[in-house]
Amino acid sequence: MNTEIQGLGVTVLGEFCTEFQHTVSEYLVRHRSILDALTKFQESCAKVNRAVAKAATTCGCIEINVSKQKMPESLLIQDFKRTSSTHIDGELCEHCKDVVEAELGNNLFYLAAICQLLGFELNDIVNKERERVSALGFFKMG
Numbered sequence: 001m002n003t004e005i006q007g008l009g010v011t012v013l014g015e016f017c018t019e020f021q022h023t024v025s026e027y028l029v030r031h032r033s034i035l036d037a038l039t040k041f042q043e044s045c046a047k048v049n050r051a052v053a054k055a056a057t058t059c060g061c062i063e064i065n066v067s068k069q070k071m072p073e074s075l076l077i078q079d080f081k082r083t084s085s086t087h088i089d090g091e092l093c094e095h096c097k098d099v100v101e102a103e104l105g106n107n108l109f110y111l112a113a114i115c116q117l118l119g120f121e122l123n124d125i126v127n128k129e130r131e132r133v134s135a136l137g138f139f140k141m142g
């Protein structure tokens with residue numbers, strides 16, 4: 001990806017984040033208190049986890065098979081990507097995908113709400129985190 005296209009992507013994402021936060025602030029009526037927003041944010045995170053768990057335990061479209069990650073002999077990120085596992089077998093079915101997607105969206109709503117209530121710009125946070133991930137690379141994984 002060349003720098004010009006990459007820069008355009010960041011700009012579009014920034015505009016999207018700003019617009020999304022503005023939209024959330026317009027609908028932020030019922031949970032205007034920071035305590036409501038914080039607890040709804042935490043609840044929405046739990047609902048994402050529950051939706052993924054239900055995909056495995058109720059639907060069965062995915063299986064979660066957990067074991068200790070095998071560390072590669074080298075510390076090269078490409079070797080770690082090759083030897084590490086997501087622990088997910090299968091793919092979310094359309095129904096489970098819809099449920100998980102809706103819960104992730106709800107989580108984003110409350111993230112934007114908390115940003116709004118505390119005077120943060122979601123766009124700034126996304127940009128700063130992107131820069132941190134780029135700078136830290138492999139070391140961000142822990």
Ligand SMILES: [Zn+2]
Nearest residue numbers: 059061093096
């Ligand atoms: Zn499913």
